Amino acid sequence: MQGNHNIYKPIKATVDRVIKESPMIKSFVLIPEKEFFFKTGEFIELTINGYGEAPFTPSSSPLETKKIEVTVMKAGYVTEKIHALKRGDVVGIRGPYGRGYPLDKFYGKEVVILGGGCGFAPIRSLMYNLIAEKEKFKKVTLCYGAKTPDECIYKPFVDELKKIEKFEVLRSVDHADETWEEKEGVVTVLLDDINVNIAESVAVVCGPPVMMKFGTLKLLELGYPEEKIYLSMEKNMSCGLGKCGHCMMGKYYVCKDGPVFTYDEIKDQPDIWI
C-alpha cells in the first residue's frame, strides 16, 4: 500500500442483496468495483456517501473476492443509514485493515469459538476458512449466544454447519420462549457443556464488551493459557490506519495492531473491556 495510493479514498461498492437477520441486524452483500481481498478478522471502513463511515468485519468468506458481505447491527448514526440501504445503492469501502486471526496458529488444534450477538459476523468469516481447510483442525466448537431466539442470526448457516463433520454448534439465549429447544442462559454457560482437550485447544471470543470480559474470565478459569485466547476488540475508530488516535488502547492502535489480540498481549492495557 505504498506510493501514490490515497489511503483515505474509498472504492465504490454496489449493494446486491439485503438480508434481514434479526430485528436489529441486517446483512448486506456488496459488489466492489474491483476485486477485494481480505483475511478473516481484518476489517473494512464502510462509507455512506457524504454522511459517515464505520468499521465492520466482513462476515463472508475471504475466499470470495468478487462479493463481500457485512452484517450490521443498528446502533446509531451511521448504522441507521446503512440499515436503510437498498439493492442498487452505492457505498464506499476502504481496507482491509488490521491484523486478523492467525490461522496457522490454529492448525492441528481444537478450536473453541465463543460468540455473542453481532460478534457472529467475523466468526462466520472465520468459519468459512475453517471449513475450507477442515482437515487441518482437530475439531471446531462454536458456542453462540443471543438475547432471545429472535435475535439469533445466520440461522441457515447454523443449520449447514451442524451437518459438517468435526463441527459442533451450541447455542444459548438469555431469555428462551416455547420454540427454543437449546440452552437458556448467558453464553458462557455453554462452556460447561463442551468436550475439549484444553491443552490441544485455542479459543476465539467475539461479541459485546461484557460478553468478551466474562467469556475470557471463564476460559481462564477453565485453564486456557492467556496466549491461546484470541479476542476481537471493539473501539471507537475513524481512520483505521493507526493515525487518528481514536482507537488507542494503551500503547496499541486497535485498528492496526489488532483488532485481534491474544489476552496475553492486552491484559495490562487500560479499559480493555469497555
Added chain:
Amino acid sequence: MKKGFQIHKHSWLKYLTLLTNSHNMFVPVNNNNIIEYEEYSPELNNLSYFAAKPVTPLKAFLLPIKENVVIEREIHNKNIILGVPACDLKALELLDEIYLDPDHTDTVYNFNRENTILIGSDCYEIQEHCHCVSYNINPWPEVNFDLSLSAINDDFIIFSNSEKGEKLVNEMILNFQLTEAGLDILKKLQEKRNSVKKMLEKKNTRLPDYQHTGALIKKSENDKWEEYSKNCVSCGACAVICPTCTCFLLVDRPDFEKVRQTDACQYLGFERIAAGEDPLKKKYMRFRNRYMCKYVWRPEKYKSIACTGCGRCIDTCIGNINKNEIFIQMASL
C-alpha cells in the same frame, strides 16, 4: 560545527524578497510580544526570527485543522516556513513516524512535507514556559531543517542540512555576497547558543528527569488526577496547540470525499463506542489520557519523543494548568 555561510542581514532580506517570487513564505512577526507566523512581505518591520516561539506550532502547516484528503492536490509554489524553533523541528519526528508509516503513508501529509522548505532558527530569547532542554533538545536547529539561521550582530550565519537547503545556498551564492563563516564567528555563535541553553537549564532545574516522568504518571492514583484536572474545562486547546498531538477525525463530504479534521482526546465522546460505553467518560480520565499518551504509551510505541518542551500547552490553558508543576508535585509525593 559544520560548514556555515555568512551573509549580511540586508542581503538576507533582499534574498527573502527574491524568494517570494517563487514561494509562499511565512515568517514570525512580533505583535505586542506575541510571536506569530505571517505571510512575508518586504514591508514587514516586526520580523522576529530568534525569539522563541510562534504561537502556532509547525504542524499547522503540514496537518491543517481541516484538509480534504481525497481530492487531487494541485501543484503550487513551495511553502517556506522561516524561523521554526528547534522544539518544533524535533516534533516532526513523531509526525513523520505516524504519517509516513510505510504500511499506510498519508500521501497528503507527504505532499505537504515535500512542498515545504523549513528554515529553522536559533532561540536567543526564551519564553516563560520554554523547557526544551528538559527533553534533551538544544535551543537551536539540529534536526529536520533544510536551512538554519543564526545571527551574530548584523551577520546571519546559515547552515544547510538537506538537498533543498543546498539549493537555496547555491542560489544565494549566485546572487549575493556569501562567505564561508570563519572559526571566529562560529566560536562566538557557539558561546551565544550555550548561554541560552544555560538560561533554560537554570529556569527548569526543578523539573524531574523526563525519562522518569512516565513512571510518575503511571503510578498516580485517580483521586490525584481528579485534583490535577480540577480546573480543566475540556477545551482541547492543549492538544490542538501541541506540536506533537496529531489526532483527527475523518468527516465525510459528497462524492466520497473526506476531510481530515483536528480532533483531541480531551473532547467528550472521543473514544465512545456505539454501545454507549466510553473509556474516557469522565474529565479526569481524558485529562490523564493525554499524559499517559505522551509520556507512557507513545514512548513505548515510537522512537520519537511525544513532548518537546515547547510549553505551549501551559501558555494556552484557560484553567492555568501547568504540566510541569504537576510533574514536580508528582515527584515530591
